[in-house]
Amino acid sequence: MELNGVKEPVPVATTDVLVVGAGPTGLVLAIDLARRGVPALLVEKSDRLFPGSRGKGIQPRTLEVLDDLGIVDAVLRAGRAYPRMLSWEGPDGTERGHEWDMIERATPTEQEPYANALLIGQSRFQDLLHARLRALGGDVVFDSEVSGLVQDADGVTAAFADGRTVRARHLVAADGGRSAVRRALGIAMEGESVDPKPMLVADVLLTPDAIVDDLNWHVWRTATDSGAVLCPLPGEPGLYQLIVRFDDENAVPDTSDAGVVGHLTAHTPVTGDQVTKVVWASDFRPRAALATRYRAGRVLLAGDAAHIHSPAGGQGLNTSVQDAYNLGWKLAQVLRHGASDALLDTYEDERRPIAAGVLGMSTRLHRHRLLSQDGHARAQTRQLGLGYRGGPLSTGRAGALEAGDRAPDGRLPEGRVFDLLRGPHFTLLAFGTPAPAIASARLHVHELGAYEAYGRGLFLVRPDGYVGWAGEDTTGLDAYLAAVGCAERP
Numbered sequence: 438m439e440l441n442g443v444k445e446p447v448p449v450a451t452t453d454v455l456v457v458g459a460g461p462t463g464l465v466l467a468i469d470l471a472r473r474g475v476p477a478l479l480v481e482k483s484d485r486l487f488p489g490s491r492g493k494g495i496q497p498r499t500l501e502v503l504d505d506l507g508i509v510d511a512v513l514r515a516g517r518a519y520p521r522m523l524s525w526e527g528p529d530g531t532e533r534g535h536e537w538d539m540i541e542r543a544t545p546t547e548q549e550p551y552a553n554a555l556l557i558g559q560s561r562f563q564d565l566l567h568a569r570l571r572a573l574g575g576d577v578v579f580d581s582e583v584s585g586l587v588q589d590a591d592g593v594t595a596a597f598a599d600g601r602t603v604r605a606r607h608l609v610a611a612d613g614g615r616s617a618v619r620r621a622l623g624i625a626m627e628g629e630s631v632d633p634k635p636m637l638v639a640d641v642l643l644t645p646d647a648i649v650d651d652l653n654w655h656v657w658r659t660a661t662d663s664g665a666v667l668c669p670l671p672g673e674p675g676l677y678q679l680i681v682r683f684d685d686e687n688a689v690p691d692t693s694d695a696g697v698v699g700h701l702t703a704h705t706p707v708t709g710d711q712v713t714k715v716v717w718a719s720d721f722r723p724r725a726a727l728a729t730r731y732r733a734g735r736v737l738l739a740g741d742a743a744h745i746h747s748p749a750g751g752q753g754l755n756t757s758v759q760d761a762y763n764l765g766w767k768l769a770q771v772l773r774h775g776a777s778d779a780l781l782d783t784y785e786d787e788r789r790p791i792a793a794g795v796l797g798m799s800t801r802l803h804r805h806r807l808l809s810q811d812g813h814a815r816a817q818t819r820q821l822g823l824g825y826r827g828g829p830l831s832t833g834r835a836g837a838l839e840a841g842d843r844a845p846d847g848r849l850p851e852g853r854v855f856d857l858l859r860g861p862h863f864t865l866l867a868f869g870t871p872a873p874a875i876a877s878a879r880l881h882v883h884e885l886g887a888y889e890a891y892g893r894g895l896f897l898v899r900p901d902g903y904v905g906w907a908g909e910d911t912t913g914l915d916a917y918l919a920a921v922g923c924a925e926r927p
């Protein structure tokens with residue numbers, strides 16, 4: 438393949454993994470690959486990271502992922518608990534009405550140390566991911582728009598809009614809901630409109646004398662369930678995310694600064710002179726859609742490129758981060774440790790059904806506002822109960838767990854379970870039973886006293902925190918380790 442013509446700022450002509458798009462998906466994948474020593478290039482068409490608060494809810498399962506990636510403390514410091522919703526009433530919307538919790542608050546437990554969703558603007562979250570990537574020696578290459586690709590048996594050659602090319606062994610499309618890579622591959626999205634009514638989303642900076650404060654998430658709702666909400670964003674006093682839902686299905690939200698101020702003042706008692714700045718604005722019509730496949734040869738789709746959701750329930754970003762987390766270790770095992778290419782097929786097998794379930798839930802939440810009424814949906818939004826039981830990488834059961842289950846945390850005399858799991862390795866936990874003598878550079882083995890969250894037995898925890906194999910003895914363990922590229926001795 439001819440590689441001439443590659444010029445700055447793309448720093449390499451070849452790499453193992455080309456990650457297209459530096460949203461949350463691309464950044465998390467790049468972090469995971471960097472800590473595994475897999476050469477990767479993360480390219481972004483814009484000249485900077487996305488500037489808006491869009492996906493502002495980090496779910497408990499994602500906090501666990503961030504714990505493993507070494508960034509959870511920074512994210513917790515930068516975010517805050519979700520404030521209670523406050524309904525404003527009266528003819529001019531200036532009378533305080535009732536308050537309620539959008540999501541029922543849960544109490545952290547030993548097994549689930551991160552019990553509640555965290556509020557943090559997406560742009561702030563992405564800045565923290567970017568800082569972590571840089572600390573690991575990686576970075577984002579901006580001003581680099583992938584415009585096409587060709588692939589053969591050995592790799593993928595991506596063409597950039599400015600004429601450059603990069604050759605990679607695999608390409609991951611993390612380029613968002615309008616994914617150019619997905620279109621180039623001809624992979625269809627199957628789905629539906631969730632809500633015909635258009636919505637405006639914007640970040641606005643308000644003066645201290647505005648009627649709102651950062652103690653609540655403020656709601657002005659019409660009888661037809663349209664209206665506006667202002668959610669205080671952590672990090673900058675006076676910064677709010679505005680969402681307006683229009684009654685008129687044919688309305689075209691004006692996203693200019695003046696337009697945003699006009700929509701804000703039309704739907705809330707906030708006055709124009711109380712708006713210091715419109716930081717960012719966009720409009721959308723909620724849709725739910727799923728890519729018909731996640732893999733085409735050496736190209737894999739992840740995040741919004743593979744599934745788009747209604748914002749209801751705060752699932753899109755979280756599902757996207759977990760796609761990247763599922764894929765990172767599999768790419769590393771195939772590229773660096775001799776695992777079969779078939780391991781990459783399990784990415785679609787595991788993640789596509791999860792996305793289908795999440796899409797269904799966020800659509801139901803959007804249409805029926807089940808969040809305050811349906812305990813099951815409420816529990817699901819935390820994503821702690823999701824897993825891969827019955828999947829192609831889930832073998833056996835022991836004690837209290839079946840392969841595919843999320844590996845619970847716990848504080849044991851020998852240490853905290855999440856501390857033992859943290860890092861790019863596999864972990865064999867022997868609870869109340871002798872640990873077998875297996876040595877591999879990528880497998881940590883711990884013999885521990887019995888712990889009821891696991892029960893007695895052997896539990897092989899994958900690098901992404903799910904039980905891959907479980908048994909009362911080692912029958913089948915070697916074969917499993919070989920299949921995931923973790924068999925050889927150090």
Ligand SMILES: Cc1cc2nc3c(=O)[nH]c(=O)nc-3n(C[C@H](O)[C@H](O)[C@H](O)COP(=O)(O)OP(=O)(O)OC[C@H]3O[C@@H](n4cnc5c(N)ncnc54)[C@H](O)[C@@H]3O)c2cc1C
Nearest residue numbers: 458460461462482492494583613740741751752753754755
């Ligand atoms: C109003 C609103 C509220 C939301 N709230 C939540 C929430 O509370 N919780 C939640 O989980 N999710 C939420 N979401 C969804 C969330 O924002 C998305 O799911 C998330 O951004 C997906 O991340 P991504 O990295 O896959 O895609 P994106 O964030 O879209 O990133 C894709 C990146 O790829 C770049 N790119 C595109 N094309 C190319 C190309 N050809 N070459 C190079 N780069 C390219 C783009 O510039 C962009 O930076 C919300 C969304 C909206 C609109």
